[in-house]
Amino acid sequence: MKSKRILLYRLAMILVLVVVAAVMLVIGRGHTVYFDNVSLEYEGTTYETPYKVVVYTGGEEVAKLYDGERGMATCIGQNLDLTLEITQEKGGEEELVSVSVPLPYNMDGIIINLSAYLEGLPEEAYLTEFVPAVVPSTEEDEEVVTGDDMMMGDF
């Protein structure tokens, strides 16, 4: 009876750890998000950019974007909460818009076209994966140092 109870406790403990790990996998997924303030043509319509967009995340300014510019922020989780300060024309009034952009789990780098997003276009239009340009590798293979350094260095 006692051993059965111990087994149950152990199984419950393992289950709790697995659940916590699964939660951490979801809430801790990091993304690098790039904001594009560039005009976009989608299904025959051209969506123009505002004059200036200032992007805030967590109350901090992360990018100030004029036409054709790109900004960047890092984000942990599956949603990116943004506050956008939009100026449609030079010298015009600033408009504050708060948005929450869902981020796909499988993408490390994500490009969001702000004008497309603000126009309410579907995800395929405003969101693309950022793929770093493949540069032919000139890097030589790294020499792996596995030897003992006799405790030199910091602790």
Next chain:
Amino acid sequence: MKTKHSFQSKVGQLVRDNSVPIMFILICAVCIPLSGFSPSYLLNEIVTRMGRNTFLILCLIIPIIAGLGLNFAMTLGAMAGEIALILVSDWQIWGIPGVVLAMIISIPISILLGLLCGKILNRAKGREMITSYFISFFMNGVYQLVVLYMMGPIIPIVHDSIKLPRGYGIRNTVSLLNMRQAVDNLLAINIGGVKIPVLTFLFIAALCLFLIWFRRTKLGQDMRAVGQNMDVARDAGINVDRTRIVSVLISTVVAGFGMILYLQNMGNISTYSSHSQIGMFSIAALLVGGASVEKASIGNAFLGVTLFHLMFIVAPSAGAQVTGDSMTGEYFRVFVSYGVIAIALVMYEAKKRRAKSNASRLLAEAQKQGKEERA
């Protein structure tokens, strides 16, 4: 006269018992003024380093209670922590969730390695320290096999920033920039320019409370009994082998957690050297705090980490001031680190031999007395 004599003998005993910490206090007292560092700088460094290392040093206490001596195989836990961090880093889990996930992943690996180590140590009773030292070398080879050849082709690693340019194996250094000091910075407070990583200290406090509580449990008492005398403990109905395995297991799991806390503070992993260094440093720090092969307390860990790091910080500058070469200080601290471990082992062996010869002498005297009485 008698009071004066007994006071002197008490002081003498105190100095003998705490010769290593006293020696370190003297070294630091000489080196601090020579180094030219301000007290606030030193305090800041000590607090940061205390948060970074104390968890790792505390993991050594339980095997000492159980009579296994200094657990050189704590590096096995450190390896588990490193493997977990490499995986989490490749999965792009950042911040506190990354640290928590790495801890969870390290648990089964640590348990497996701890179990293996405990079983081997049970077959090498009386030679635990040298055995654990060589287990750590052996497992380092297995770790290198896993990290250098299996990560990539067998264990999927996606990111090129982690993989070696040849396409498999892990680079010499893995960046943990996205979880750097995540635990330290959460709830951190600043007092007079000194940053106190409150959450890290809460983790350490929780481990200290666990150790205090654990000593009072049935298992903790069993470990003490096993540590004092295995034969007596066995006669008292304690499952000696199991108790010893559990002590190694707890130490390995805690070492894994400690390594993760240490590396999140550093912000990068030296894939092939972090774990081997950490074992030696942690053991040296505990011994500097006045612990011995047979006896260690939480206080020893805190005093040790403070004195050891104080020497670590001031020695290169003091060496540069005296000899004009900062490497002198580096060599000095390496020499002291190894030296203190060697002294502790020699003292332990000498004490053991003295106790054995005393016991033999007493037995011989008792036999002689018995013969005389019979005659």
